[in-house]
Amino acid sequence: MNEASPLPPFSAVIVAAGKGLRVGGDTPKQLREYRGKTLTRHSLDALAAAGADPIVIVHGKIDEDAAKQLTAGLDNVLWAAGGATRQASVRSGLEALAFASPDRVLIHDAARPDLPQSVIARLVNALDEHCGAIPTLPVVDSLAVAGDAGTMAGKADRDSLRRVQTPQAFRYKAILEAHRSWSGALDAGDDAQVLSATGGSVALVDGDERLKKITFAEDFMDQPRAAPYRVGQGYDVHRLVEGEELWLCGVKLDHTHGLAGHSDADVALHAITDAILGAVGEGDIGTHFPPSDPRWAGARSGQFLEHAVNLAKQAGYQIGNIDLTIICEAPRIGPHRPKMRSELAKLTSLHPSAISVKATTTERLGFTGRGEGIAAQALVSLSSLETAL
Numbered sequence: 001m002n003e004a005s006p007l008p009p010f011s012a013v014i015v016a017a018g019k020g021l022r023v024g025g026d027t028p029k030q031l032r033e034y035r036g037k038t039l040t041r042h043s044l045d046a047l048a049a050a051g052a053d054p055i056v057i058v059h060g061k062i063d064e065d066a067a068k069q070l071t072a073g074l075d076n077v078l079w080a081a082g083g084a085t086r087q088a089s090v091r092s093g094l095e096a097l098a099f100a101s102p103d104r105v106l107i108h109d110a111a112r113p114d115l116p117q118s119v120i121a122r123l124v125n126a127l128d129e130h131c132g133a134i135p136t137l138p139v140v141d142s143l144a145v146a147g148d149a150g151t152m153a154g155k156a157d158r159d160s161l162r163r164v165q166t167p168q169a170f171r172y173k174a175i176l177e178a179h180r181s182w183s184g185a186l187d188a189g190d191d192a193q194v195l196s197a198t199g200g201s202v203a204l205v206d207g208d209e210r211l212k213k214i215t216f217a218e219d220f221m222d223q224p225r226a227a228p229y230r231v232g233q234g235y236d237v238h239r240l241v242e243g244e245e246l247w248l249c250g251v252k253l254d255h256t257h258g259l260a261g262h263s264d265a266d267v268a269l270h271a272i273t274d275a276i277l278g279a280v281g282e283g284d285i286g287t288h289f290p291p292s293d294p295r296w297a298g299a300r301s302g303q304f305l306e307h308a309v310n311l312a313k314q315a316g317y318q319i320g321n322i323d324l325t326i327i328c329e330a331p332r333i334g335p336h337r338p339k340m341r342s343e344l345a346k347l348t349s350l351h352p353s354a355i356s357v358k359a360t361t362t363e364r365l366g367f368t369g370r371g372e373g374i375a376a377q378a379l380v381s382l383s384s385l386e387t388a389l
């Protein structure tokens with residue numbers, strides 16, 4: 001399947017009629033701000049960008065201003081009234097599309113704002129061969145069956161189980177008929193179950209972890225971590241002494257003196273490491289590699305930097321660029337600059353063009369001017385790993 005090719009035409013129903021009580025506060029969850037937009041607007045934008053037309057929002061009571069604001073700049077949005085249950089709300093949205101009678105429709109919960117275009121494409125395309133398609137994820141945790149008194153009654157086989165997300169995609173006529181003929185005695189868990197009850201085949205396509213449901217207030221509080229850019233700065237000093245090796249940026253330099261310290265005392269790598277740790281709020285180099293720990297005696301400082309790069313990645317960030325200044329009277333840094341940049345590129349997986357190594361003296365002033373030590377300062381920028389949705 002080529003996800004880059006244009007999608008067949010489809011419509012969408014966004015179910016935004018829930019009360020969202022677990023989030024707390026007065027504003028319903030779907031109208032609360034999340035990463036700069038209301039929860040529902042995220043889904044609207046993602047579906048509109050994929051070409052959904054028209055898009056029905058199934059909503060509870062909403063005042064006119066909020067409704068206008070929610071759909072500002074979009075001209076293909078319709079409204080439908082929410083029902084007493086999710087299923088009644090979905091049916092209301094589907095009935096609102098009857099005039100257009102689209103071939104394909106996506107039904108999505110507003111509580112899942114991060115909707116990747118790739119998932120939409122997989123779903124819409126899967127309808128070539130099936131009446132329905134749902135995004136699913138494998139179960140990664142092991143499973144237990146809960147018995148009485150909070151004890152384990154048995155295990156469940158996770159291999160045959162999948163976690164189901166939305167949007168769910170359907171042939172419009174098939175899902176509308178399925179909803180109309182549903183007995184109503186039972187509330188279905190989701191629309192795929194409604195379709196399945198009529199014998200329609202439902203394809204499982206790959207879901208996406210980003211599609212997680214926003215349920216609790218903490219999910220909204222998660223936001224600062226996803227700032228698109230971060231910066232960090234680091235500063236370090238080591239003493240110059242006789243009889244030590246001189247390491248700067250992971251490169252060994254010939255010099256009369258070397259830097260003293262617990263590790264290899266590579267003051268430049270320490271400054272860069274601290275800058276990265278600072279950008280992601282992970283303490284400083286001493287937090288992660290305490291000088292009291294004999295493991296780091298004489299250690300190559302490159303591993304400290306690699307560790308910081310990994311921590312940034314785990315926090316959802318990649319390094320954009322590094323700007324380093326080495327402050328010393330001697331040795332001269334210029335001749336070693338290309339080697340230093342390529343060594344830093346290796347340690348950080350950056351292109352050398354994203355790495356700047358500068359040097360300055362202090363005009364013979366202060367400890368660096370007297371050759372008693374070398375100082376280094378670094379600035380780094382980080383950008384969020386979240387790809388454009």
Ligand code: MG
Pocket residue numbers: 236237238261265266267270
């Ligand atoms: Mg240091």
